[in-house]
Each structure stands twice: as structure tokens, then as C-alpha cells.
Amino acid sequence: MTDSTSAPDAVLRVAIVGTGAIAHAHQQVLDADPGAAVVAVADPNPEVRDVFADRYGIAGRYGSLDELLAAEAVDVVHLCTPPGLHRDQAITALRAGAHVVCEKPPVLSLADLDAVLDVARAAGREYAVVFQQRTGTAVGHVQRLLADGALGRPLVGVCHTLWYRRQEDYYAVPWRGRWATEGGGPLLGLGIHQLDLLAFLLGDWAEVDARAFRLDRDLETEDTSTAVVRFANGAVVSVLTTALAPRQTSYVRVDTTLGTVEVEHLYGHDARAWRLTPAPAVTGGPAEPAPDSWTLPVDDEPSGHTPLLRAVYDAFRTGAPLPPVASDPARSLELVTAIYASAALGRPVTKADLAPGSELRGGFLHGIEDLRPVVAGTDA
Ligand SMILES: NC(=O)c1ccc[n+]([C@@H]2O[C@H](COP(=O)([O-])OP(=O)(O)OC[C@H]3O[C@@H](n4cnc5c(N)ncnc54)[C@H](O)[C@@H]3O)[C@@H](O)[C@H]2O)c1
Structure with missing residues (x-):
């Protein structure tokens, strides 16, 4: 695991997990950020995964988050997976030392959210949820x-x-x-x-x-x-x-x-x-x-993913707390x-x-x- 997350000039190494519909919005914002590079994706559907990785020129391709984390050092993991997977995948990524950017809904219950936030605090990492209607x-x-x-x-x-x-x-x-x-x-x-x-x-x-x-x-x-x-x-x-x-x-x-x-x-x-x-x-x-x-x-x-992810990545780079557009998922x-x-x-x-x-x-x-x-x- 690299720890470039609070070095303002470092290029953050990013993984996208789940390469379905909304993953494209994340990828397109990250493509426009010179301080971030999507180095790997994970999706159990090889067809969807390869079409996505070919389109954006991403080398690392894995069938699961666990395989990805075993092979790649990443600073940030984006969860663009079905909601029922968010809790366990967030906990896995946070424990591996990555910040997590998770699509809404954060998890399926408030108790699950408490569990994820506890792990984030213990790991010293952030759990940012995409509620882009707050932005703009x-x-x-x-x-x-x-x-x-x-x-x-x-x-x-x-x-x-x-x-x-x-x-x-x-x-x-x-x-x-x-x-x-x-x-x-x-x-x-x-x-x-x-x-x-x-x-x-x-x-x-x-x-x-x-x-x-x-x-x-x-x-x-x-x-x-x-x-x-x-x-x-x-x-x-x-x-x-x-x-x-x-x-x-x-x-x-x-x-x-x-x-x-x-x-x-x-x-x-x-x-x-x-x-x-x-x-x-x-x-x-x-x-x-x-x-x-x-x-x-x-x-x-x-409003949109662009201002939200920009504010979140600024916080990752400077070590500042998450901005109001991405905090308080509860x-x-x-x-x-x-x-x-x-x-x-x-x-x-x-x-x-x-x-x-x-x-x-x-x-x-x-x-x-x-x-x-x-x-x-x-x-x-
Ligand atoms: N913010 C928004 O405006 C917005 C819009 C659409 C969807 N979403 C959210 O994004 C999330 C994904 O929605 P979507 O519409 O992109 O769904 P989707 O079904 O198009 O994509 C989900 C992808 O996750 C993959 N996947 C399934 N299990 C996996 C696993 N164990 N590991 C890795 N990948 C796995 C699937 O193969 C699929 O490619 C949901 O939480 C949804 O609510 C947010």
C-alpha cells in the first residue's frame, strides 16, 4: 500500500469495483484529474469488465475486490457495485488501507453504516458516499x-x-x-x-x-x-x-x-x-x-459527480476531513x-x-x- 494520500502532488492510484452503468461517471471524472489514475478494475462479469477496461485503457483487471487488493497497491477504491455488497467491500478496502468512495446508498442499514465508519476511523481512512444532489x-x-x-x-x-x-x-x-x-x-x-x-x-x-x-x-x-x-x-x-x-x-x-x-x-x-x-x-x-x-x-x-469527486479528492490529497458535500452519510x-x-x-x-x-x-x-x-x- 502506498501512502500518497496526503501528499498534495502525488498521483493517487485508484481502483473501480463494479464496472456497470454508474462506473463510467466515476471513470470520466477521474480521467480529467491529473492527480488520479485508475490502475485497476474488478467485476465478476468478464464481458462488462473488459469492455470497460478496454474503453479507458486500464491494465489491471480482476474478478473480485480481494484479487485486486492482493495484486495492486491502491490509495482509493470506488464502489460502484450493487448496494448489498457495499458494507463488506467498504470494510475490506478500508482495512487494506484505502480510502473508499461509495455510490449511494451507502449500505443497507444504519447499523451497517456504524460498522463501516468504525472501521474507517480505526484505519485512519475516509468513507465518502456519492450523494451528488448536494453539489453545485x-x-x-x-x-x-x-x-x-x-x-x-x-x-x-x-x-x-x-x-x-x-x-x-x-x-x-x-x-x-x-x-x-x-x-x-x-x-x-x-x-x-x-x-x-x-x-x-x-x-x-x-x-x-x-x-x-x-x-x-x-x-x-x-x-x-x-x-x-x-x-x-x-x-x-x-x-x-x-x-x-x-x-x-x-x-x-x-x-x-x-x-x-x-x-x-x-x-x-x-x-x-x-x-x-x-x-x-x-x-x-x-x-x-x-x-x-x-x-x-x-x-x-x-450538480454532479464532478464537483463531488473533486472536493473529495482535494480532501484525500491534503488530509483534510471530508467536505460537507460528502460527509454525514447517515x-x-x-x-x-x-x-x-x-x-x-x-x-x-x-x-x-x-x-x-x-x-x-x-x-x-x-x-x-x-x-x-x-x-x-x-x-x-
Ligand atoms: N449516484 C447516482 O446517480 C447513481 C446512479 C445509478 C446508480 N447508482 C448506484 O451505483 C451502484 C451501482 O449501480 P449501477 O446502476 O451501476 O448497477 P449495474 O448493475 O449497472 O453495475 C453493477 C456492476 O457491479 C458488478 N458486480 C456485481 N457483483 C460484484 C462484486 N462482487 N464485485 C465487483 N463487481 C460486482 C456487476 O457485474 C455490474 O457490472 C448502486 O449502488 C446504485 O444505487 C448511483
Whole structure:
């Protein structure tokens, strides 16, 4: 193992594990970084692995992470594998002395996340999770306005993930839509992105009241869920997540004492997708002009893997802690866990329900069906 990770000029040796769809996004960002070189990939599917390695000119090709680590010295391991593998692969890579960059969802339960973070701390390595909706110039600006109080006090909000995923292709992939391998349905697999953005803007949650439904897809998990989330700052947000919406959209909105901030997009946003509307001076009257501080920066960079991985690699090179765009992976996983737990238990779930050592923290996502089945779409 080399330890070039906190030498600012060193070229970091990188491995990508899982060379399916999202691995290309990682590779393309790393290709543009002169301070990083992807030296090896691992994937048990030789066809997918070789097409990927040939395309990007990668010499090291292995059938598993263990084989890769036995043969190569790497500083960073990217996990682009199905979610059910993230826990064990992260622990293996961290114990081998590498930093880990893991695709969302981080792992399948909060207890698993605790285990991974314990290993990272003991190894002195970082575990960065890809929640790229937090990134981009506009979201950073809005987050600061909310944190500083420049946007007033958050009161209510909306968080919609209205996406469309077909049975025939998306859910034909064997690991999807099953508790053991995906850990959940569209809430964990898709909705976690907007929930993560929402929680990045509003901070800690306090209580969740939720329902889960299987309306149309042939899944083990839900295909649709609803929730009311109360945040610690008092804001109340309505959350709807579905894989059944033909006109797809992602929408996050927060109404405060001073105005409305909202973003509508699909898989990523830039300043044009954000809108800040000041409250009218008198009810029904014209809106006040927006304060100058609300103006979004002109040097706009969209959200995505590029700003996220750049910030993470800067931290690796300098030895700094992970930046806010890549830290606190528990925030949105807690919300997802609380939504599933509330739907299954048929009661609101609070932060205290997910305290360290609690049953809900430990792998509950696998067991929702044993408690209260996801509600079917019809009474037939
Ligand atoms: N951030 C995003 O916007 C985004 C988008 C899509 C997917 N993802 C996440 O990325 C992860 C992968 O999703 P995907 O769509 O690329 O899936 P995929 O099925 O296209 O690719 C997964 C790859 O992992 C390989 N694999 C399976 N077992 C392995 C093992 N033991 N070791 C190494 N490789 C193994 C498979 O052969 C496959 O090539 C998931 O966690 C998913 O949620 C994130």
C-alpha cells in the first residue's frame, strides 16, 4: 500500500469495483484529474469488465475486490457495485488501507453504516458516499442562505421524486426491488437523492409519519411511498416517492417566513433550475424585491459527480476531513429508515427510535414485510 494520500502532488492510484452503468461517471471524472489514475478494475462479469477496461485503457483487471487488493497497491477504491455488497467491500478496502468512495446508498442499514465508519476511523481512512444532489454552486449558495437565516425561518416544504422505472428493464436487474440485495424499493434506490438534498438544506429531522404502497410493479418492496417529515427546526415537509410517474420530475421546495426556494429538475440541477421568490409585503400584494444576497452566483457549476469527486479528492490529497458535500452519510439513510419503519409499524417514528443499539437501526430495512406488509394497490 502506498501512502500518497496526503501528499498534495502525488498521483493517487485508484481502483473501480463494479464496472456497470454508474462506473463510467466515476471513470470520466477521474480521467480529467491529473492527480488520479485508475490502475485497476474488478467485476465478476468478464464481458462488462473488459469492455470497460478496454474503453479507458486500464491494465489491471480482476474478478473480485480481494484479487485486486492482493495484486495492486491502491490509495482509493470506488464502489460502484450493487448496494448489498457495499458494507463488506467498504470494510475490506478500508482495512487494506484505502480510502473508499461509495455510490449511494451507502449500505443497507444504519447499523451497517456504524460498522463501516468504525472501521474507517480505526484505519485512519475516509468513507465518502456519492450523494451528488448536494453539489453545485447554486445548492451551496441556498444552503448558506438557509443556515445563516438570510432566507428566514423554514416553515413547510415538498420533496418529490416522481420517476418512471419499468418492470421489463430497470426492475429486470436481479438485485433491484428486493430487500436483501437493494435494501429497499424506489425510496432507498431513487428517493434518497432528493431526501439527501432536502436534509442538506434543512438539517436534522425530528419525526416521520409514513406509508408504503405497492401499486403496480411486481417487486418485493414498495413502488411508492408517502411521508410527512418534521425537522428539528420545526419545518414540516411532505414527501412523495414513486417509480410510477411517466412525466418524471424531481422537486424540492422550502417555504420560509421570507420567501420560497425551490428546485425542479430530473437527475441534476444548475442555477437555472432554482427559483427564489420573496414573500409579498402585504398579503395579496406584490412581492418585495429579493435581497441582493439571494442572487445566485454567476460562476455556476451544475450538480454532479464532478464537483463531488473533486472536493473529495482535494480532501484525500491534503488530509483534510471530508467536505460537507460528502460527509454525514447517515442523514438521508436515517430518513429512509424512519419512513420504512413508520410505514411498517403504523405509527410516527422519532429520532429516539433510531438511537444507537435500537432494533430499528439494525437491519430493519430487510424486515418490513414481517411487520406490516406494504399496502397493495387494490383491495382485490
Ligand atoms: N449516484 C447516482 O446517480 C447513481 C446512479 C445509478 C446508480 N447508482 C448506484 O451505483 C451502484 C451501482 O449501480 P449501477 O446502476 O451501476 O448497477 P449495474 O448493475 O449497472 O453495475 C453493477 C456492476 O457491479 C458488478 N458486480 C456485481 N457483483 C460484484 C462484486 N462482487 N464485485 C465487483 N463487481 C460486482 C456487476 O457485474 C455490474 O457490472 C448502486 O449502488 C446504485 O444505487 C448511483
